[in-house]
Amino acid sequence: xxxxxxxxxxxxxxxxxxxxxxxxxxxxxxxxxxxxxxxxxxxxxxxxxxxxxxxxxxxxxxxxxxxxxxxxxxxxxxxxxxxxxxxxxxxxxxxxxxxxxxxxxxxxxxxxxxxxxxxxxxxxxxxxxxxxxxxxxxxxxxxxxxxxxxxxxxxxxxxxxxxxxxxxxxxxxxxxxxxxxxxxxxxxxxxxxxxxxxxxxxxxxxxxxxxxxxxxxxx
Amino acid sequence: xxxxxxxxxxxxxxxxxxxxxxxxxxxxxxxxxxxxxxxxxxxxxxxxxxxxxxxxxxxxxxxxxxxxxxxxxxxxxxxxxxxxxxxxxxxxxxxxxxxxxxxxxxxxxxxxxxxxxxxxxxxxxxxxxxxxxxxxxxxxxxxxxxxxxxxxxxxxxxxxxxxxxxxxxxxxxxxxxxxxxxxxxxxxxxxxxxxxxxxxxx
Numbered sequence: 001x002x003x004x005x006x007x008x009x010x011x012x013x014x015x016x017x018x019x020x021x022x023x024x025x026x027x028x029x030x031x032x033x034x035x036x037x038x039x040x041x042x043x044x045x046x047x048x049x050x051x052x053x054x055x056x057x058x059x060x061x062x063x064x065x066x067x068x069x070x071x072x073x074x075x076x077x078x079x080x081x082x083x084x085x086x087x088x089x090x091x092x093x094x095x096x097x098x099x100x101x102x103x104x105x106x107x108x109x110x111x112x113x114x115x116x117x118x119x120x121x122x123x124x125x126x127x128x129x130x131x132x133x134x135x136x137x138x139x140x141x142x143x144x145x146x147x148x149x150x151x152x153x154x155x156x157x158x159x160x161x162x163x164x165x166x167x168x169x170x171x172x173x174x175x176x177x178x179x180x181x182x183x184x185x186x187x188x189x190x191x192x193x194x195x196x197x198x199x200x201x202x203x204x205x206x207x208x209x210x211x212x213x214x215x216x217x218x219x
Numbered sequence: 220x221x222x223x224x225x226x227x228x229x230x231x232x233x234x235x236x237x238x239x240x241x242x243x244x245x246x247x248x249x250x251x252x253x254x255x256x257x258x259x260x261x262x263x264x265x266x267x268x269x270x271x272x273x274x275x276x277x278x279x280x281x282x283x284x285x286x287x288x289x290x291x292x293x294x295x296x297x298x299x300x301x302x303x304x305x306x307x308x309x310x311x312x313x314x315x316x317x318x319x320x321x322x323x324x325x326x327x328x329x330x331x332x333x334x335x336x337x338x339x340x341x342x343x344x345x346x347x348x349x350x351x352x353x354x355x356x357x358x359x360x361x362x363x364x365x366x367x368x369x370x371x372x373x374x375x376x377x378x379x380x381x382x383x384x385x386x387x388x389x390x391x392x393x394x395x396x397x398x399x400x401x402x403x404x405x406x407x408x409x410x411x412x413x414x415x416x417x418x419x420x421x
Contacts, residue, residue: 003320007313011306075302078270082293083322216272 001085001093008097012066019105022059026106029055030113041118048117049127049178053171055113056106056131060138061163063102065156067094067146068214077150081214091143091207091214099139107131126181130174130195137170137199138163140206147210151217169198220246220282220368222292222400227276229259229266235274236262242415246368249391249401249411254419260404261301261373263419267402268371269293280369297367299375303358307347311338311357314346319364326366336360336386351378359387362394370394372403 012019033051037044071077081087110131114124145163149155173195180188222244229237237259244250252260265271267278269291280288280295288295305314315329333339336356341349349357355378362370370391376384388410395401395411403409 001321003317007306007309007317007321011308014308073302074306075300075304076306078268078298078300078302079304079318079322082269082296082298084290084294085321 001089004080004090004093005097008094009101011070012063012098012101019101022062022102023105023109025062026055026059026109027113029058030116034117045118045120045123048114048119049123049182050175051117052110052113052119052127053131053134053174056110056135057138057164057167057171059106060103060135061142061160063098064142064146064159064163065149067098067143068150069146069155072150077214087211087214088207091147091210092140092203095139095143095203095207095210096136098143099136103135103139107135120182123178123182126178130177130192133192133195133199134170134174137195137202138167140199140202141166141170142206144206144209144213147213148217150214170195173198220280220398220400221285222369222402223277223279223281224267225277225279227263227266227278228274229262229271230274231262237266237419240276240417242417244400244402244415245413246398246400247395248413248415249395249403249409250415250417251409252402252404252417252419253406254404258419260419264298264371264373264402264404265300267292268296268298270298292369295367296369296371297362297365299358299362299370299372301373301377303354304361305346305354305357308345310343310345311349312342314357315360315364318361322365322367324366325364327363329360329364332360332363333357335363335390336383352380352383355379356383356386359390363390368398369400370402372401372405374404376405376407 030051034044037047068077071080080090107128110128111124114127142163145159148162149158152158173191176191177188177195180186180191225241227237227240228235240263242250252263254260262271266273278292280292312329315332319325319329330339333342336359338353338356341353359375376387379387384407391401392410
């Protein structure tokens with residue numbers, strides 16, 4: 001399993017610059033928002049957590065179609081699913097590798113992008129923290145989506161449509177935890193714990209669903 | 220060890236492609252499947268490898284006493300399909316090393332396996348530098364780095380030149396002599412004595 005993790009990380013790092021496209025897309029989304037909102041600093045910093053979350057969400061969806069497509073094209077997927085390891089575990093490791101390469105850089109870039117959006121220090125901390133907890137859930141749900149679409153032509157679009165509605169809870173709890181951190185009256189711990197729960201829950205369900213999909217959509 | 224395929228039927232989109240195949244292979248025996256293009260050879264092989272759900276029938280693997288092996292049959296199989304299952308960005312060595320570590324039951328070391336297919340000198344080259352025939356030979360080396368009692372091969376020698384084909388038949392012969400079971404779709408004479416033939420009609 002460690003072999004799969006290091007292989008997937010190396011592949012996406014050096015052959016196709018997976019993390020860079022996600023980051024650049026994130027940057028592009030973040031940079032157009034201030035223009036759309038206009039010269040209102042207070043409004044910008046109010047909206048900043050939401051903008052960062054939506055940017056990170058869209059950037060995470062960007063590379064999902066590559067999660068299985070390349071393995072399928074070169075025949076590796078057949079060999080991966082034949083082995084003794086529980087297929088759900090293989091899927092979990094692939095999702096984890098995907099998050100480490102595409103999701104984690106987004107989290108690390110959040111402080112810089114937060115400054116661009118006039119976000120306070122505490123706001124930056126809260127946004128980066130909730131993204132750190134929440135983006136793995138996007139990767140795990142996305143793995144199931146990618147498994148559904150792997151045998152379909154132009155599956156990338158379908159993955160986004162399938163995955164976006166499912167990640168709404170992640171978005172809701174992420175944003176409410178940030179609000180809790182910034183406002184006196186709103187609760188912080190409860191939404192954060194819910195966000196952790198969603199991530200843990202999807203870390204089991206997502207790979208499991210992906211494994212079932214791959215077993216039954218053979219070609 | 221005995222591989223039993225009983226009344227195997229496979230469908231694609233509700234249409235039966237392969238129906239009612241049955242055979243038994245003991246250790247050291249080989250089955251060669253021939254037939255026209257589109258007659259369902261690949262489909263049958265993928266069904267045996269557990270990559271396609273069977274519409275009916277069964278594929279079983281049992282030891283000498285008739286006790287079935289634990290777990291699904293696919294876990295005891297090597298499958299070599301049309302694609303080589305190698306990453307073009309990684310080196311030949313890293314590709315084989317990955318499969319050796321991931322598949323478990325390591326057999327030959329990567330260098331030894333490459334030596335068997337005469338490609339040791341390419342170990343540090345990226346996989347995509349290789350010619351089509353060399354790529355196929357690396358894919359054949361994958362069968363050697365981990366130990367599996369059943370080999371399922373789909374046109375294993377496509378793209379190979381005559382000397383490489385001879386090397387390949389030597390390898391499968393050694394595999395059969397060591398007690399392995401071989402199922403292959405090929406028009407080649409593998410030189411294994413206990414070879415059965417199955418001809419698919421289109």
